[in-house]
Amino acid sequence: MKYSKKVILFFLILTVLLGGLLRFWKLASYPISLSIDEVGIGYDSYSILKTGKDQWGESFPLAFRSIGDYKPPVLEYLMIPAITVFGLNEFGTRFTVALFGTLTILFTFLLIKQISKNDLIALLSSFSLSISPWHLQVSRMTSESVVALFFIIIGVWLFLKSVHEKKNLYWLSAIFFCLSLYTYHSARLFTPVMVFGLTIIYFKNIIKEKKRIILGILLGLILVIPFVYIMLTPLGRTRTQSVFISKDIEINSQLNVNNSRRTILNKIFDNNFLTLFNFWTKRYLNYFDFSYIFFEGVNLSSIKLPDVGLMYLIELPFLLLGLWQIIVNKKILGRQELILVIFWVLIGPLAASLANNEQHILRNLTTIPMLQFLVGIGLSVFILKLFRISLAKKLLFFCLTPLLFIVSLVYYCDLYYVHYPIQFSEYWSYGMKEAALFAWDHQKEYKNIIIDSSFGTQGPFTVSTPHLYVYFYGKYDPWLLQTDPLHDKEPNKGSADFLNFSFRPIYWPVDRYSKNTLFIGSPWSLPPEDLDKAKVIKTIYFKNGATGFLIVASLEDKENTSQN
Amino acid sequence: MGVFLSRTANSEGLGFVFFIFGLYFFLKRDGTKNLGYLFSLILFSLSLYSDKTAWIFIFSFLILLFFVNVKNIFKVKSILLIKKSKIFTTVLLLVLFCLPLFFNYSKLPQFGNSLRDNNFSLINDIGISNGINQMRGEDIKSGYPLVGKIFYNKIYWLVKLFSNVFEHFVPRFYFSSGDQDPIHGLSNFGPFFLVLIIPAIYGTIFLVKNKSTLSLFVLVWLFASSLPSALMSKSPDQLKFYYSIPVILILVALGIEKLPKRFLLVLTPFLLFNMVYIYKDAIFKEPFRYSQKWSLGFNQVATVIQDNYSDFDNIFITNKYFSDPVTLYLFSVKYSPEKYFFQLTKSSISYRLWMNKVDKIIAGELTEVKFKGSERNLFVVTPQEEKYIGSATGGACYKVVKTIKDSKDNDILLFAVSSINECKFSVNEIKTQ
Numbered sequence: 003m004k005y006s007k008k009v010i011l012f013f014l015i016l017t018v019l020l021g022g023l024l025r026f027w028k029l030a031s032y033p034i035s036l037s038i039d040e041v042g043i044g045y046d047s048y049s050i051l052k053t054g055k056d057q058w059g060e061s062f063p064l065a066f067r068s069i070g071d072y073k074p075p076v077l078e079y080l081m082i083p084a085i086t087v088f089g090l091n092e093f094g095t096r097f098t099v100a101l102f103g104t105l106t107i108l109f110t111f112l113l114i115k116q117i118s119k120n121d122l123i124a125l126l127s128s129f130s131l132s133i134s135p136w137h138l139q140v141s142r143m144t145s146e147s148v149v150a151l152f153f154i155i156i157g158v159w160l161f162l163k164s165v166h167e168k169k170n171l172y173w174l175s176a177i178f179f180c181l182s183l184y185t186y187h188s189a190r191l192f193t194p195v196m197v198f199g200l201t202i203i204y205f206k207n208i209i210k211e212k213k214r215i216i217l218g219i220l221l222g223l224i225l226v227i228p229f230v231y232i233m234l235t236p237l238g239r240t241r242t243q244s245v246f247i248s249k250d251i252e253i254n255s256q257l258n259v260n261n262s263r264r265t266i267l268n269k270i271f272d273n274n275f276l277t278l279f280n281f282w283t284k285r286y287l288n289y290f291d292f293s294y295i296f297f298e299g300v301n302l303s304s305i306k307l308p309d310v311g312l313m314y315l316i317e318l319p320f321l322l323l324g325l326w327q328i329i330v331n332k333k334i335l336g337r338q339e340l341i342l343v344i345f346w347v348l349i350g351p352l353a354a355s356l357a358n359n360e361q362h363i364l365r366n367l368t369t370i371p372m373l374q375f376l377v378g379i380g381l382s383v384f385i386l387k388l389f390r391i392s393l394a395k396k397l398l399f400f401c402l403t404p405l406l407f408i409v410s411l412v413y414y415c416d417l418y419y420v421h422y423p424i425q426f427s428e429y430w431s432y433g434m435k436e437a438a439l440f441a442w443d444h445q446k447e448y449k450n451i452i453i454d455s456s457f458g459t460q461g462p463f464t465v466s467t468p469h470l471y472v473y474f475y476g477k478y479d480p481w482l483l484q485t486d487p488l489h490d491k492e493p494n495k496g497s498a499d500f501l502n503f504s505f506r507p508i509y510w511p512v513d514r515y516s517k518n519t520l521f522i523g524s525p526w527s528l529p530p531e532d533l534d535k536a537k538v539i540k541t542i543y544f545k546n547g548a549t550g551f552l553i554v555a556s557l558e559d560k561e562n563t564s565q566n
Numbered sequence: 567m568g569v570f571l572s573r574t575a576n577s578e579g580l581g582f583v584f585f586i587f588g589l590y591f592f593l594k595r596d597g598t599k600n601l602g603y604l605f606s607l608i609l610f611s612l613s614l615y616s617d618k619t620a621w622i623f624i625f626s627f628l629i630l631l632f633f634v635n636v637k638n639i640f641k642v643k644s645i646l647l648i649k650k651s652k653i654f655t656t657v658l659l660l661v662l663f664c665l666p667l668f669f670n671y672s673k674l675p676q677f678g679n680s681l682r683d684n685n686f687s688l689i690n691d692i693g694i695s696n697g698i699n700q701m702r703g704e705d706i707k708s709g710y711p712l713v714g715k716i717f718y719n720k721i722y723w724l725v726k727l728f729s730n731v732f733e734h735f736v737p738r739f740y741f742s743s744g745d746q747d748p749i750h751g752l753s754n755f756g757p758f759f760l761v762l763i764i765p766a767i768y769g770t771i772f773l774v775k776n777k778s779t780l781s782l783f784v785l786v787w788l789f790a791s792s793l794p795s796a797l798m799s800k801s802p803d804q805l806k807f808y809y810s811i812p813v814i815l816i817l818v819a820l821g822i823e824k825l826p827k828r829f830l831l832v833l834t835p836f837l838l839f840n841m842v843y844i845y846k847d848a849i850f851k852e853p854f855r856y857s858q859k860w861s862l863g864f865n866q867v868a869t870v871i872q873d874n875y876s877d878f879d880n881i882f883i884t885n886k887y888f889s890d891p892v893t894l895y896l897f898s899v900k901y902s903p904e905k906y907f908f909q910l911t912k913s914s915i916s917y918r919l920w921m922n923k924v925d926k927i928i929a930g931e932l933t934e935v936k937f938k939g940s941e942r943n944l945f946v947v948t949p950q951e952e953k954y955i956g957s958a959t960g961g962a963c964y965k966v967v968k969t970i971k972d973s974k975d976n977d978i979l980l981f982a983v984s985s986i987n988e989c990k991f992s993v994n995e996i997k998t999q
Contacts, residue, residue, distance in 0.1 A: 271846050283760060287738030297729040307697035308722055330775050413717050420708045421701060
């Protein structure tokens with residue numbers, strides 16, 4: 003069935019607008035607070051904008067030290083225009099990713115159209131992506147994974163366009179693939195594997211265009227040199243090493259069983275490689291769990307509570323129908339495209355499964371275009387079937403299906419805008435903004451301001467980075483920070499202190515005797531029953547009603563206050 | 567999975583064996599007027615009499631078969647058509663055969679609770695109802711009570727059941743992790759060899775592609791076998807999913823048959839390697855990982871208690887290490903059932919899931935018991951509980967006389983004797999082998 007280009011374009015614009023609306027609506031307020039990564043990336047961008055250096059004084063770095071995780075650099079640089087226009091605030095920080103998230107919908111359309119040669123499937127796939135709880139969730143936070151996915155989609159699209167339409171776009175494809183390497187850690191594994199896969203799958207096609215492909219390879223190699231250089235240094239390897247699967251608490255104790263006196267049989271059947279491999283298979287296959295994909299993957303509510311998966315439950319039959327179409331009917335895709343789709347789905351969770359977390363929706367994001375593609379196929383087949391049934395049934399399904407999608411979207415919005423903030427405010431460091439602003443308002447009144455980074459409802463189990471919130475909300479001049487004698491005074495120890503701000507655990511039995519000091523900490527470090535020698539100036543609550551932070555002035559100030 | 571569960575005394579294993587033989591005879595000949603059919607009825611009934619999981623599985627399997635109207639299952643003449651009437655008659659006869667069983671069960675005290683806890687714990691899951699209430703409360707607080715009513719209600723149990731059923735169709739469960747309960751299987755591996763994942767997927771694709779009645783039969787079997795496990799709060803439950811084994815093996819066998827032969831040549835050494843790796847882990851490592859779950863060491867406890875039984879007025883065994891110590895004691899010392907039953911009849915009979923007293927032996931939590939300080943007491947407790955011995959005896963003196971260690975040489979249990987007479991017992995006064 004052929005569709006008018008204008009109709010497709012009209013619906014595509016509607017889809018992108020819908021996606022944009024869902025991504026930008028109340029962007030500054032939801033998620034409920036900026037996360038640690040968001041303030042870190044935001045302030046580094048601001049620092050680059052103002053000084054050309056990151057917060058630690060490194061000029062135009064290719065790996066941002068940030069909180070010691072050496073973040074890939076692209077997002078920090080891409081955020082500069084938004085921060086220039088909107089300022090250093092929640093909206094300015096989240097704008098860039100939300101924009102890339104919205105544009106991903108458009109490029110998904112182009113990619114799927116390139117793969118399937120079918121406008122309707124491409125449109126429905128991009129529609130599915132525009133309302134996807136998974137993509138919505140990650141597009142509304144400052145996450146590099148969204149931008150990396152954007153580059154990967156364009157890279158694959160340009161590659162396929164070059165193959166199918168004999169265009170000289172391999173060099174451009176190479177640029178986007180290389181950009182993804184500089185954008186997100188997971189892409190550093192996914193992209194090379196994907197490029198390798200594309201080369202194998204389309205080898206017969208690309209071998210005929212040697213000159214063009216050599217140009218692309220050369221450009222890619224040149225662009226990748228700095229990346230290889232970074233990865234060979236400890237800076238580039240820090241993050242990879244710290245989150246590698248072997249660091250997982252579940253498996254770590256079973257490793258390092260090497261003993262020189264072990265028998266050959268033991269060395270063959272009982273070694274670290276096999277132990278890790280066995281553990282990795284669990285992690286990898288976890289990404290194909292139904293409950294993760296359809297029931298609780300996004301984690302918008304606590305354990306056992308109603309939740310939402312990476313995809314809506316209503317999409318399940320369409321996903322299965324899509325799978326059926328490509329594997330059993332083999333009507334929609336050519337052999338190469340079928341292999342590409344299966345290959346993409348299989349390598350999507352590869353990087354995520356090699357890390358030390360279970361089911362990580364950011365690291366696994368590269369899988370999303372193909373899952374939405376399968377839903378798009380299922381939906382298109384379903385719609386085409388609808389034209390062949392009786393009018394009454396047609397009406398019923400045409401009303402019922404959109405209604406179920408709307409209900410699913412409303413359900414997601416209820417979880418996202420109502421329950422998620424209440425149940426997870428502390429994990430978003432909610433209250434840090436208020437505390438930081440208060441500290442700045444009273445900064446000159448105290449000799450020392452001490453902020454504790456541990457807090458939580460059940461215990462001081464959540465650890466944040468209060469210094470980043472203080473820099474961020476104070477819009478503190480990065481040049482002053484970089485030159486502050488207290489800041490980073492012991493190189494590589496990560497001291498974030500500056501001015502009269504000190505960031506360390508509060509030990510009240512000793513600290514209670516400090517004079518002219520403002521303390522900001524949780525009730526776990528500032529026990530309310532022991533605050534007889536201090537004055538609680540302000541209490542900040544989490545969204546669930548629990549006390550998040552106490553702002554306490556020490557004895558001398560209390561005496562001053564009472565005298566006044 | 568089959569090997570592991572065949573080596574443990576599980577009722578599910580026995581029920582499964584009867585079911586498989588019953589199914590063979592059920593499919594072997596058509597009609598209801600032959601010996602094979604009678605055998606199948608007897609074997610199905612034996613399965614139902616062996617195991618409560620079979621109650622849910624066999625009936626749901628037959629009822630589903632009835633509704634999907636499976637005919638000519640294997641497309642081979644000798645293996646017959648299943649007529650709807652045959653399935654209907656079978657269900658009816660099985661209900662009749664098992665009436666005495668159901669009747670007897672229903673008369674047991676705590677029957678309902680036991681059934682709910684052990685077979686339908688999903689509906690008992692307080693976490694779900696609390697969750698629904700919490701979400702509704704949050705919606706009311708936020709000013710959207712209608713949304714809460716629409717989305718968070720009893721239908722969530724259905725969603726949860728749906729989710730549980732789907733959890734049985736994921737490759738991770740079969741080939742990689744299982745339910746990770748060491749009593750149900752090897753905690754580090756799935757119920758099937760990892761290498762078999764490839765033929766299983768290939769077999770599934772083949773089955774789906776060919777749309778034979780076998781496809782439907784396999785799907786019905788898999789779905790029905792997932793139900794007993796899906797109805798549990800902690801799902802999937804490998805033990806309750808026992809009846810699915812043949813289905814997965816059918817898929818694997820189909821895959822092996824249809825895969826190119828050269829692939830099998832590659833697969834075989836990997837399969838052998840996989841087998842050796844798993845068996846080696848099962849024999850040399852697994853017993854040490856979960857020795858506590860298997861109550862390793864209780865024989866030692868029972869022997870010490872038996873040898874010193876007459877020296878004490880009270881013997882206390884903690885349930886912090888062994889979950890059900892009185893049952894273990896009765897088993898270890900071959901305690902006379904008549905004697906135990908006689909003790910029960912002295913007070914009003916109540917069926918207990920966990921026994922906590924026999925003669926002068928008491929099991930439970932140390933913080934919840936009190937003994938007379940003037941009496942001679944023996945305590946078998948964990949090192950962490952040692953500090954509570956004094957308060958359990960009203961301040962009487964106690965002395966640790968023996969410890970039991972695990973494979974890593976850590977103390978796991980202490981034997982302590984207490985008496986008001988200033989620790990007159992000494993190490994020499996307790997007989998140990």
